[in-house]
Amino acid sequence: MAKKTRYGQKEQEQAWLNAEVDALYRLTSAGVRVPEPHGFVDGVLLMEMISDAEGNVAPRLDEVTLTPEQAETYYAKVIQDVVKMLCAGLIHGDLSEFNVLVDASGPVIIDLPQAVDAAGNNSAAAMLYRDVDNMRNYFGQYAPKLLNTEYGREMWALYETGELHPDSKLTGHFDADTHIANVDELMEVIDDAKEEEAERQARLRDDDDDGEIPQPY
Numbered sequence: 678m679a680k681k682t683r684y685g686q687k688e689q690e691q692a693w694l695n696a697e698v699d700a701l702y703r704l705t706s707a708g709v710r711v712p713e714p715h716g717f718v719d720g721v722l723l724m725e726m727i728s729d730a731e732g733n734v735a736p737r738l739d740e741v742t743l744t745p746e747q748a749e750t751y752y753a754k755v756i757q758d759v760v761k762m763l764c765a766g767l768i769h770g771d772l773s774e775f776n777v778l779v780d781a782s783g784p785v786i787i788d789l790p791q792a793v794d795a796a797g798n799n800s801a802a803a804m805l806y807r808d809v810d811n812m813r814n815y816f817g818q819y820a821p822k823l824l825n826t827e828y829g830r831e832m833w834a835l836y837e838t839g840e841l842h843p844d845s846k847l848t849g850h851f852d853a854d855t856h857i858a859n860v861d862e863l864m865e866v867i868d869d870a871k872e873e874e875a876e877r878q879a880r881l882r883d884d885d886d887d888g889e890i891p892q893p894y
Contacts, residue, residue, distance in 0.1 A: 697789045704767065707764065710758055710785045711785065713725040729779075738751075738777040738784065750783070755777065759805075760841065763833075763836055764841060768793050770791040770808070773808075774812075776788040795836070805833055826849035827850060827851035
């Protein structure tokens with residue numbers, strides 16, 4: 678893959694496809710509006726076609742002109758799906774108006790090969806913020822009041838504390854922690870811990886010198 682050989686590119690494409698298949702099945706089970714997968718055989722993924730009211734392929738979000746009311750409704754639906762995704766342990770990672778289709782019932786999230794594990798990726802929070810901010814900025818063009826929302830940071834804070842659920846009612850407001858840490862107090866705690874560990878090690882050495890088997894403390 679690193680050398681970008683033809684074989685490496687094939688393997689990379691296969692890895693991405695497998696990731697998307699796994700994400701689609703997980704998110705469908707979680708109730709997220711994504712194309713429903715129907716099967717994956719020999720590297721071929723068969724999934725639901727998202728269509729408009731006339732049966733044609735549904736347009737991308739960036740191809741649709743919205744009223745303020747539609748923008749607010751669609752934004753709420755996308756945010757709820759992002760919450761469900763996060764509760765399922767995934768973050769889209771590249772969510773934008775180009776990765777959302779619009780059918781008769783509203784937004785459908787697509788293109789998930791880069792979906793990341795929320796608990797296992799150090800950049801998960803930043804990626805979630807970017808996904809949500811992309812959606813906020815897009816829908817905010819049609820409904821400016823949406824630009825004042827902070828759903829990404831609110832839902833991540835709830836996720837970190839185990840309080841985020843698929844049906845969580847978000848407010849769109851988030852108050853950042855402005856508490857200034859007491860560095861001196863923190864350093865005292867660290868120094869005390871170091872001193873306690875040094876004393877423990879000294880006792881272990883003394884016991885060993887006496888020929889006794891050290892006992893755990």
